[in-house]
Amino acid sequence: MSQKSEKLIDKKGLRLDGRKPDQLRPIKIEVAILANADGSAYIQQGKNKILAAVYGPKEAHPKHLSLPDRTRLRCRYHMAPFSVQERKSPAPSRRERELSKVIRESLEPSIFLEYYPRTSIDIFIEVLQADGGTRCASITAASLALADAGIPMRDLVAACAAGKIDDTIVLDLMDTEDKKGGADVPVALMSNLNAITLLQMDGTLSLKEFEKAVNLALKGCMKIYALQKEALKAKYMNVKEAAKE
Amino acid sequence: MPTFFERREIVTPGDLLAEGEYVAGENTYKEDKKIYASRIGLIEYGDRNISVVALRAFYIPRIGDTVIGTITEMGFSGWTVDINAPYLALLRASDVLNRPFRPQRDDLSAVLNVGDLVIAKIVAYDRAHDPQLTVGEPGLGRITRGQIVKVTPTKIPRIIGRKGSMISMIKQETDCHITLGHNGVILITGKKLEDEQLAVMVIHKIDEESHISGLTDRITQMIKEEKTKTKKRRKVKNESKIREAN
Numbered sequence: 001m002s003q004k005s006e007k008l009i010d011k012k013g014l015r016l017d018g019r020k021p022d023q024l025r026p027i028k029i030e031v032a033i034l035a036n037a038d039g040s041a042y043i044q045q046g047k048n049k050i051l052a053a054v055y056g057p058k059e060a061h062p063k064h065l066s067l068p069d070r071t072r073l074r075c076r077y078h079m080a081p082f083s084v085q086e087r088k089s090p091a092p093s094r095r096e097r098e099l100s101k102v103i104r105e106s107l108e109p110s111i112f113l114e115y116y117p118r119t120s121i122d123i124f125i126e127v128l129q130a131d132g133g134t135r136c137a138s139i140t141a142a143s144l145a146l147a148d149a150g151i152p153m154r155d156l157v158a159a160c161a162a163g164k165i166d167d168t169i170v171l172d173l174m175d176t177e178d179k180k181g182g183a184d185v186p187v188a189l190m191s192n193l194n195a196i197t198l199l200q201m202d203g204t205l206s207l208k209e210f211e212k213a214v215n216l217a218l219k220g221c222m223k224i225y226a227l228q229k230e231a232l233k234a235k236y237m238n239v240k241e242a243a244k245e
Numbered sequence: 246m247p248t249f250f251e252r253r254e255i256v257t258p259g260d261l262l263a264e265g266e267y268v269a270g271e272n273t274y275k276e277d278k279k280i281y282a283s284r285i286g287l288i289e290y291g292d293r294n295i296s297v298v299a300l301r302a303f304y305i306p307r308i309g310d311t312v313i314g315t316i317t318e319m320g321f322s323g324w325t326v327d328i329n330a331p332y333l334a335l336l337r338a339s340d341v342l343n344r345p346f347r348p349q350r351d352d353l354s355a356v357l358n359v360g361d362l363v364i365a366k367i368v369a370y371d372r373a374h375d376p377q378l379t380v381g382e383p384g385l386g387r388i389t390r391g392q393i394v395k396v397t398p399t400k401i402p403r404i405i406g407r408k409g410s411m412i413s414m415i416k417q418e419t420d421c422h423i424t425l426g427h428n429g430v431i432l433i434t435g436k437k438l439e440d441e442q443l444a445v446m447v448i449h450k451i452d453e454e455s456h457i458s459g460l461t462d463r464i465t466q467m468i469k470e471e472k473t474k475t476k477k478r479r480k481v482k483n484e485s486k487i488r489e490a491n
Binding site: 058149 | 255257258259260261272274281283284285299300301302303305331332333372373397453454456457
């Protein structure tokens with residue numbers, strides 16, 4: 001690239017937004033914020049702002065989509081027209097369809113789908129503001145929305161990406177790092193079961209670098225998992241404190 | 246056989262609750278002799294049984310449950326009823342009429358119409374079939390008056406209390422008749438609107454605070470406070486009336 005002179009990591013080893021290579025962006029998570037959905041969650045990860053809502057399990061519509069032995073999980077990932085600098089057409093793009101599928105498949109192993117045959121669960125993910133790593137943040141939020149809807153789950157799914165910029169392996173890439181950097185490895189993890197539900201790679205990495213990136217991403221997932229649990233409990237803890245007063 | 250939490254602590258899905266020869270109770274699952282939570286809730290350790298009292302859950306039909314539902318559709322020989330569950334329930338016309346249904350002569354809309362509320366009992370349900378209802382027992386049938394409150398279905402046992410202590414206390418204090426649907430829908434009928442409103446408030450409080458100990462004491466205190474409030478309000482009203490008359 002002609003703009004190679006622009007460094008993504010400065011002499012002190014800090015990134016464009018002042019983070020260390022193995023540091024996450026600041027994360028804020030809230031659960032149960034939409035009154036009309038059965039379950040919902042909101043996540044802010046750096047400049048990312050994402051809403052997730054869950055409906056169900058409910059009677060499958062249209063009926064021919066219902067499965068006789070398990071729940072049908074449906075997922076829609078959508079970016080708001082104002083979520084990026086240049087207006088994005090609200091119609092689902094190729095990328096959004098793909099991400100919907102990827103997110104659905106990374107959440108599927110965490111749910112006991114076989115408990116409620118002939119029903120469907122709908123997940124709606126709305127990206128209000130995007131700044132790289134939205135698929136991971138979406139998975140984190142959607143998993144919490146599922147737990148908030150009271151759907152029985154094996155574990156919460158936390159997701160985080162790692163990648164390569166300026167030949168350094170870093171955690172949680174933001175938009176500019178993702179676009180100008182060398183590689184991006186999103187990972188989703190069920191921490192307590194130690195099971196990976198999503199692993200993708202975009203770009204080029206040597207085998208050693210890839211291993212390093214995956215391990216770094218897993219560490220990030222575990223940190224996010226702790227935040228997820230805290231956010232899920234927070235609502236009930238607040239009530240507890242209010243009642244004691 | 247180690248356990249990893251204290252009794253009544255809040256757990257989230259995926260939390261490892263215990264290891265060893267335990268039986269996985271409600272809202273938990275077992276894998277390789279390890280018991281994990283599958284819903285957010287409060288943990289209960291039994292002698293062998295480990296379960297979680299869910300804070301967030303939805304209603305799953307069970308045979309024998311009393312439920313309160315809304316008629317959503319009228320078919321040729323019966324109605325479909327929304328019972329707040331993932332499955333729609335069926336109510337047969339012959340069951341409601343208590344005699345064989347004659348399609349030429351019987352007008353179903355005269356008996357029950359879309360939007361009507363019914364108290365019913367589940368008589369049949371399994372994985373392959375939608376639940377079927379009956380109204381052929383005393384206390385069941387169409388609802389004509391009262392207030393409807395929706396709560397998380399798992400909180401119904403908490404509203405009933407130990408051997409019905411909580412619900413009988415609420416009934417006595419508010420002077421209301423209360424019908425609990427196992428599906429989390431509650432019907433309250435009282436002589437006065439004030440009484441009904443008080444009962445609604447009490448039930449909402451239980452729904453919100455069921456996971457905190459000392460619930461019964463807080464509820465009795467709340468009822469007392471609310472009663473003195475309404476008494477004061479009535480007194481002020483009466484006094485102003487007297488003043489007006491003078």
